[in-house]
Amino acid sequence: MRRQSSDSIAVAIAIIALALPILVSVQVARHQSLEAEEAQVLNEAQDILRRSDDTGTQIRSGAQRLLDAKLPPCSPAEMNLMRDIALTSNMIQAIGRVSDGQFICTSLGTKSPIPLGEPDYIGPLQASVRAHVELPIAKQSKFVVVEWKGFAAVVEPGLPIDVQTEGADVSLAVFTSENGEILSHRGAIKPAWLGTLRGQPQTAFYDGDYVVGVAHSKQFGIAALAAAPAAYYRRRVEEFAAIFVPVGLLGGLALAWAAQHLVRARLSMASVLRTALKRNEFFVEYQPVVDLSSREWVGAEALVRWRRSDGKTVRPDLFIPLAEEIGVISRITECVVKAVAADAPDIFARKQDFHIAINFSSQDLQSTRTAEMLQALLRDTGFKPAAILVEATERGFLDNSTVRAIVQKIRSAGMRLAIDDFGTGYSSLSYLEKYEFDYLKIDKSFVDTIGTDGATSQVVLHIIEMAHALGLEMIAEGVENQAQAQFLERRGVRYAQGWLFGKPMSATALKAGISATAERPATRLSDALVARELPA
Ligand code: G
Numbered sequence: 001m002r003r004q005s006s007d008s009i010a011v012a013i014a015i016i017a018l019a020l021p022i023l024v025s026v027q028v029a030r031h032q033s034l035e036a037e038e039a040q041v042l043n044e045a046q047d048i049l050r051r052s053d054d055t056g057t058q059i060r061s062g063a064q065r066l067l068d069a070k071l072p073p074c075s076p077a078e079m080n081l082m083r084d085i086a087l088t089s090n091m092i093q094a095i096g097r098v099s100d101g102q103f104i105c106t107s108l109g110t111k112s113p114i115p116l117g118e119p120d121y122i123g124p125l126q127a128s129v130r131a132h133v134e135l136p137i138a139k140q141s142k143f144v145v146v147e148w149k150g151f152a153a154v155v156e157p158g159l160p161i162d163v164q165t166e167g168a169d170v171s172l173a174v175f176t177s178e179n180g181e182i183l184s185h186r187g188a189i190k191p192a193w194l195g196t197l198r199g200q201p202q203t204a205f206y207d208g209d210y211v212v213g214v215a216h217s218k219q220f221g222i223a224a225l226a227a228a229p230a231a232y233y234r235r236r237v238e239e240f241a242a243i244f245v246p247v248g249l250l251g252g253l254a255l256a257w258a259a260q261h262l263v264r265a266r267l268s269m270a271s272v273l274r275t276a277l278k279r280n281e282f283f284v285e286y287q288p289v290v291d292l293s294s295r296e297w298v299g300a301e302a303l304v305r306w307r308r309s310d311g312k313t314v315r316p317d318l319f320i321p322l323a324e325e326i327g328v329i330s331r332i333t334e335c336v337v338k339a340v341a342a343d344a345p346d347i348f349a350r351k352q353d354f355h356i357a358i359n360f361s362s363q364d365l366q367s368t369r370t371a372e373m374l375q376a377l378l379r380d381t382g383f384k385p386a387a388i389l390v391e392a393t394e395r396g397f398l399d400n401s402t403v404r405a406i407v408q409k410i411r412s413a414g415m416r417l418a419i420d421d422f423g424t425g426y427s428s429l430s431y432l433e434k435y436e437f438d439y440l441k442i443d444k445s446f447v448d449t450i451g452t453d454g455a456t457s458q459v460v461l462h463i464i465e466m467a468h469a470l471g472l473e474m475i476a477e478g479v480e481n482q483a484q485a486q487f488l489e490r491r492g493v494r495y496a497q498g499w500l501f502g503k504p505m506s507a508t509a510l511k512a513g514i515s516a517t518a519e520r521p522a523t524r525l526s527d528a529l530v531a532r533e534l535p536a
C-alpha cells in the first residue's frame with residue numbers, strides 16, 4: 001500500500017519533470033516569437049514613417065522656396081521654379097499654386113483651374129490634406145494633395161509605403177494621427193488599429209489575426225502602421241519551438257531521471273532499513289546524565305545506533321526520519337526498549353537511583369502499543385517505574401486524545417516524562433501546561449550560546465526561568481566545557497549531559513563509569529578554580 005503510493009508519486013514526479021520544461025519551452029518560444037514579430041512590424045512602420053516624413057519635408061521646403069522667391073504668381077519664372085522643385089524632389093509628383101481650393105497653375109505647365117475639393121484634414125501647422133484627389137493628368141489614380149501657405153504638392157500615395165516588408169500580404173498604412181484619415185495603404189486595414197497609439201510614440205500588439213506595429217511621426221501629424229498576418233507569427237513560433245522544445249525535452253529528461261533516481265534511492269534505503277530490522281543491526285549506546293552539583297552520574301539516555309552489514313555506523317538523524325516516513329519507527333523503538341530491558345538490570349544493580357531515558361518519536365506517542373510495550377517492560381523486569389524516563393520532542397506532544405491517553409498511562413504507571421530538544425520545534429507553548437512533564441531538556445543549540453554575546457544567548461535564561469516557573473527540573477544537553485556547566489548550575493539547572501561528562505558509550509563502559517563516579521568524592525575545589533575565569 002505504502003509502496004504503491006510511493007510508486008505513483010514517482011511516476012507523477014517523472015511526468016511533471018518531463019512536461020514542465022516542455023510547457024515552459026513552448027511558452028518561451030511563443031513569447032520570443034511575438035517579441036520578434038512585433039519588432040519586425042514596428043521596423044516596417046518606422047520605414048514608412050521615414051518616407052512619409054521625407055515627403056512632408058520636401059513639400060514644406062518646396063513651398064518655402066516658392067514663397068521666398070516672391071515671383072509674380074503663375075509667371076513663367078514661378079512655373080519654372082515649380083518644375084525645378086518637382087524634378088528634384090523624389091517624393092513629389094507635382095507642385096502648384098492654389099487659390100480658393102483650386103490649382104491655378106502647376107509644375108506640369110497647366111494654367112487652367114483644377115478643383116481639388118474640400119480638405120479631409122487640416123493639420124496644426126496650417127497644412128491641409130486632401131486624401132483622394134482625382135487629377136486630369138491621370139484619371140485612373142487618386143492622389144494625396146498637401147496644401148501649405150498658398151502652394152500644394154501632389155503625392156503618389158503608393159510612394160511612402162513602397163518599402164520592403166516581410167511578405168507581400170503585410171498590410172501597411174499612413175494615416176493622420178488626429179482623425180485617423182488614411183492617406184495611403186496596402187492590404188486590409190482594421191479601423192480599430194488607427195486609434196491604438198493614444199499619445200505614445202509607438203506601440204505593438206497581437207489582435208488574434210495580425211501582429212500590428214504603429215508609430216507616430218516626430219515632425220508631422222501622421223502615423224504609420226504595419227500589420228503582419230498571424231501566419232508569420234506562427235511560423236516564428238514553429239522555428240523557435242524547433243530550438244527550444246528539444247532543449248526543454250532534454251532538460252525534462254534530465255529532471256525526470258534525477259527525480260526517478262532520488263525516489264529509487266529513498267525506496268532502496270527504505271528496503272535496506274527493513275532488512276536491517278530483520279537482521280537486528282540496531283544497537284544502543286548510553287550517554288550519561290550528571291547531577292551538576294556533584295558531577296555524579298545519575299542517569300543515561302539510550303541512543304539508538306545502526307551498524308550496517310558493511311560495518312559503517314549510520315547516525316539516527318539520518319534514519320529516524322525515514323523510519324517514521326515508512327512506518328517502521330515503532331519497531332526501532334521496540335529494539336531500544338528490548339536493549340534497555342537487557343542492559344538495565346546490571347546498571348541498576350550498580351546504582352539504585354539511576355534512571356534510563358528512552359526517546360520516543362511522535363508516531364510512538366500516537367500508538368497505543370507504546371503504552372503496552374512500556375507496561376510490559378516494567379512487568380517483565382521489575383524496574384522501578386521512576387527509573388524510566390520517556391523523552392519526546394515538542395512535535396510528539398500533539399494535543400489529541402490518543403497522545404493524552406498514552407501520556408496518562410505512562411504517568412499513572414509512575415514513569416517520568418521529559419520534553420526533548422526544547423525550543424527547537426514550532427508548537428505552541430500551551431502543551432507545557434496540558435502535559436505534566438517532569439523534565440525539560442534544554443537543547444544543545446541554546447547551551448552552545450552560553451558565553452557568547454549574541455541575542456540568542458539570552459534565550460537560555462528565559463527557558464530556565466520558564467522551567468522554574470512551571471516547576472520543571474532541567475537537563476541541559478550538549479555541555480562541552482566547564483564554563484557552560486558552571487553557568488547552568490548557578491542558574492539552577494540541576495542535570496546535564498554532554499561530552500564534558502561523557503560521550504554516548506556501550507552499556508559496559510557505562511557500568512564502569514558509574515562505579516568510578518560513585519566512588520569519587522565531589523570535586524568542588526576544581527569547580528571553584530574554574531569559576532574565577534567566568535563572566536559574572
Ligand atoms: O546522539 P545521536 O546522534 O544518536 O542523536 C541524534 C538524534 O536522534 C537525537 O535528537 C536523538 O533524540 C535521536 N534519537 C536517538 N535515539 C533515538 C531513538 O531510539 N528513537 C528516537 N525516536 N530518536 C532517537
Ligand code: G
Pocket residue numbers: 287359420421444477478479480497498499500504
Ligand atoms: O536526543 P538528543 O537531541 O539529545 O541527542 C543529542 C545529540 O547530540 C546526539 O547526536 C549526541 O551524540 C550529540 N551530543 C551529545 N552531547 C554532545 C556534546 O557535548 N557535543 C556535541 N557536539 N554533541 C553532543
Ligand code: MN
Pocket residue numbers: 301359391420421
Ligand atoms: Mn533525546
